[in-house]
Amino acid sequence: QLQLQESGPGLVKSSETLSLTCTVSGGSISSSNYYWAWIRQRPGKGLEWIGSIYYSGSTYYNPSLKSRVTISADTSKNQFSLILKSVTAADTALYYCARRSGTYYHPGYYWGQGTLVTVSS
C-alpha cells in the first residue's frame, strides 16, 4: 500500500522560504507515468492546487504561484519536495502531498495526512 508522509517546519517567518518534503513508501517515485503533487488548504478555505512533478522530472505549477514555487524530487531518498519563497500569512495552510497515475486526470488518488505550516510575522 502506497503511503505518503509530509514533513517540514511547522512555523516559517514571513518573507522567508517554506520547505516541505514528502516521503513515499510502498512505491518508487521513479515509477513510470506517475505524477507527484502538492496541494494545500488554507484555514477555513478550500483546497488549492500548487503543482506537480512527473516521474521524468517535468514540473507543472499553478500559474498564480508559479513565480514562488519549486517542486523537485530526490530519487535516492524516494522523496519529493516543495519550496515556496517569500511567504506571507496567506501561505499559512495545511499542505498535502499526493500521487496520481498519468493515465487519469485528477489531482491525486493517494494523499498524505497533511502538515500544517504557519507563517508568522
Next chain:
Amino acid sequence: QSALTQPPSASGSPGQSVTISCTGTSSDVGGYNYVSWYQHHPGKAPKLMIYDVTKRPSGVPDRFSGSKSGNTASLTVSGLQAEDEADYYCSSYEGSNNYVFGTGTKVSVL
C-alpha cells in the same frame, strides 16, 4: 485560475439524496470531461470519490454518482448515511497539467 463555485452547505436525512453542484467555465469544467470529486473528513486525507465526471474508483459505493452539463458538474449522494457527513470538493482539469478545486460543500446528515 478561479476556484469552482460550490454551495457552502447541503443536507439531507438518512436515506435521502443530496446533490452538490460545481460551476466553472468553458476553460475547465466545460472544456474537459475530467471532473473529480473528493470527500474530506477533517483531519484525514481527502478521498477520491468520482473521476472523469462519472467514474467511481474501486471501493466507492454506487450511492455516489457524478454528472455534468455544460459548465456545471454535480455529485449526487443517494441513500445518505451518517458516515457521508463530510466536506466535498470538486476539481477540474484546466489544461497544462493544472487543476482547479471547488470552494467546497459541507454535507450534513440530519
